[in-house]
Amino acid sequence: MEQTSDRAGRYVPQPEGHAAFLPNPLPPEIRYDGELQSLLSAADRAMARLDGMSRVLPNPDLFIAMYVRKEALLSSQIEGTQASLRGVLEVEASLEPDEDLDEIGDVINYIDAMRYGLETVQAELISVALITEIHWLLIRNTRGADCFPGEIRTVQNYVAPAGATSIHEAVYVPPPPAEVGRAMADLEAFIQADDLIPPLVRCALIHSQFETIHPFLDGNGRVGRLLITFYLCWKGIPSRPLLYLSFFLKRNRTDYYSLLNRVRMEGAYEDWIAFFLRGVIEVSQEAERSAREIISLREAVVERLLEHGVGGASAVRLAYSLFERPIVTAGDVRRLLGLSQPAANALVNRFVAAGILRETTGKQRYKRYEFREYLAILERGTGIPRV
DSSP, X not given: OOOOOOSSEEEEEOTTSOEEEEEOOSOOOOOOXXXXXXXXXXXXXXXHHHHHHHTTOSOHHHHHHHHHHHHHHHHHHHTTOOOOHHHHHHHHTTOOOSSOHHHHHHHHHHHHHHHHHHHHTTTSOOOHHHHHHHHHHHHXXXXXXXXXXXXXXXXXXXXXXXXXXXXGGOSBOOOOHHHHHHHHHHHHHHHHOOSSSOHHHHXXXXXXXXXXXXXXXXXXXXXXXXXXXXXXXXXXXXXXXXXXXXXXXXXXXXXXXXXXXXXXXXXXXXXXXXXXXXXXXXXXXXXXXXXXXXXXXXXXXXXXXXXXXXXXXXXXXXXXHTTTOOEEOHHHHHHHHTOOHHHHHHHHHHHHXXXXXXXXXXXXXXXXXXXXXXXXXXXXXXXXXXX
């Protein structure tokens, strides 16, 4: 693609024979036509509805925790990670998954980075220092650990098709190392600025600019998507961290990458912002739908227990705990509820008979049980087929 506008920056020849992109500082002057105004209003309304739904959730922190896991999985899948939500939950429950532990490790690191960032932005500004901390948490002890976790790059990187071996095959060459510090300082100033740019528009510009700078040797896409969540949380939009865009970005990955590149080559900021706002609308609606389904499922589980004559405090505690830990063993239930092993086995069997839990191994020993209906809601959009 040939550059047709220098609105976002320009390609500058480098001594090594390639050209690297030097981004202009944000913000550009955004042209708010009728469509963009309409999308901005619709996105605000969708987030307001999601915010209202979160206030009636029985346990919003539990809902958030599960969505953090789902966002971590989806964002990692965008970069090619082959892991499932089921595998992540099994590792967290100290169970042996059938999947590659290295792949799951990428997702677990993302969860850790997300939790740390969400907590930190409650008290601190989003800064280059925080971004480098997040990067360290994200790729430490993973296959990207040799790419200098937590360090702004000091060598040239590039984005190229699979199998490419030369920078001359790149589809995009980010700024040279000497320019990265300045570009990140400019981005930090834009993130922290207090002006009249709508927060969702600013968030879209932040993500685009970060991906353009590509300040790390690995993990730039994942850090950039974390920044979306951190900025919205920092601004209290919505009041709880419930908006995670990777659900939309994964489904529209080709357009996602194309529009980021069109910003650089054509200055197509308005098209990128419109795409981003459509994503906000879609994921807000999906999260609201999931919240309603979870509330209904919680009520249905209690009714099902009553229909099957399963009562008592232990049954209620197990039912509610399954929304936090939907993959369990009878030993887990014993430890959780303080029951004897025979009592735990009997309770699990009654949950199976009521159609709440389903045994997944087919073994006589070391059985595992899934809260399948709940997992089906959570796994929507992850691309993991269930049988």
